[in-house]
Amino acid sequence: MEGTRARIIRSFRRHRLGMAGLAVLTVLYLVMILADFIAPYNFTATHRNFIYAPPTKIRFFDEDGRWRGPFVYPLTRSRDPVTFQLVFTEDRSRIVPVKLFVPGEEYKLMGLFKTNLHLFGVEESPDTAMVLPFGADRFGRCVFSRVLVGSQVSLTVGLLGTFLSVFIGAIVGALSGYYGGWVDIGIQRFTELLRSFPRIPLWLALAVIVPPSWPSTWVYFGIVTVLSLIGWMGVARVVRGMVLSLREKEFVLAAQVMGVPSMKIITKHLIPNTLSYLIVVSTLSIPGMILGESTISFLGLGIKEPMTSWGLLLKQAQSLSELQSHPWLMVPGLFIIVAVLSFNFVGDALRDAVDPYRTVEKV
């Protein structure tokens, strides 16, 4: 007997963009889990000689055109005597090979095993040669490593925040729509009151409640709560509207006649019938959550240094002159775009898959 789940999976697999999005997200989340291992450097380590270093060119052939495997040249930093700009020149007298599984700074893999092995890197002091796939920032920190570690915040804030807000929104909306009357009026006026607050000041006001003395993981959950406490109202309103029409449907009346308890009617009939909407809303609000987190971080009330997130990294790319001279600081933005697009594709595919009416035309 093929259950609902099997049918949803089968239908999801037929959706190419959705599968592509899912693949990208899987890679992103795998990388996120293994961030410390894949990152060649500690994301907080500063390197004096590599301030604003551009992305390192990884070469395979030396000056004479001989195959040498992947390697980099050591860099020396100097200032242009005319423009006073930082100039990096390659020291082509010797090569520094890029190797897999090189020892580097110590870290705890997934917070469990202490090790100093990194996926790739150079066996060379970071004073002379570094491998920086995305360049370095104004403290000479590896942007690649920072993007990987930043994804630990950015990719989970969206998920957790959306999950929480959709959860709250669906329950509040369903209660409001199902019971109606004074319950409904009360809940609706309350959400209207909350919604009439300007969003960013409310974020800030709530974020201020998060005390600065908190450890960074607490701050993180504080931000998630702040984001979802504001995000649920829109979901609640639409779910209420849908439930108002659903509760008059005969299948809901039938459940009442059978003696199914109200909470079970809400969870088994009403909320599942708003599911395609909830899924679309979830996928659409994940990027909103990511942006919300970066907004708060940008204004200095969210994730703080030394912790990092994509939004916080983008903050460095705010001024035009910075962008002009160090365009690689935009790389975190690229990651946001890719993650957001993938979430949207997966959301589309999921919505089609959970819609029982579509299976007929597709078979």
Next chain:
Amino acid sequence: MKILAVRNLKKYFPIRSGVFLQVTGWVRALQAVDLDIEQGVTVGIVGESGCGKSTLGRTIVKIYEPTAGSITYHDPDGHVHDITRGLPRKVRATFRRDVQMVFQNPYDSLDPRMTIRDIIREPIDTHRLFADSKVADEYVGGLLTKVGLYPEYARRYPHEFSGGQRQRIAIARAISVKPRLLICDEPTSALDVSVQSQIINLLKDLQRETNMSLIFISHNLDVVYHMSDRIIVMYLGHVLESAPSHALFDRPAHPYTQALMAAVPSWNPRYRKLGEVKLEGEPPSPINPPPGCPFHPRCPHRLDVCDRVMPEAVEVAPAHLCACHLVADDTARKAKA
């Protein structure tokens, strides 16, 4: 054995408007309805759209709270409960199991997100009929066979079925908990004529097999005649006539019943006498019902008293009740003579 007795049942729906939802009027859907349901008996309820027949069905199953009156429920152990008041949990569970409903629109009465198995399992699981899920699944298969479908259909979704098949599924769901009273709210009005008869025969067969009672709500006189032992004619929330079905069709007493019968088209178009239908206009609004007999604005035999006094039901023949001044006068005269 009696299952249900409805006495003087009233249901008014409030009309609310304004910011604070003040009640600005009432829709008088049911006014003083009496009804008795005996074990194994089918009671048909007929009337035009908006006469309150669906409201009656829904009030009996407690989807609506009645405004006044009583509904007494006789549980299988012989205890009597007034279900318009709050019920102890246990009685409530028995009542919910004992009284089931088949709805009008089979496209609306099955949750589109559940498989047929889950739909039929819902009442079974709610009342914990089986401890073992496998046994319950087999029971579902048996029910599907009983209503003329295949057990393999259990894994499918409602949208894969036709209206008639869906109604069979809805019936399977309703009878799954072995109710003693099944309320059918226009179960055939959304179906093709050929399918209608199948559903009706299915219901009759099931009734014969289980000896359950039926309340059969319809606006289709033929169907009601075919199904019912007793028929109640409703108009604007009032019961105008109540009689055994043969008596009602042989000697309709109330002018409204007579008009309804005259309005039924013959199956043969040549014999149709639609020109002779005396019933004109539409029922008055239940928000502002006329005084006296609700039917008097359209009644061809209107008397002076009709727009002032609501007629009492009188027994024109054994078990044949009719609420009409004209009929009451006739009966009184006969009784004197």
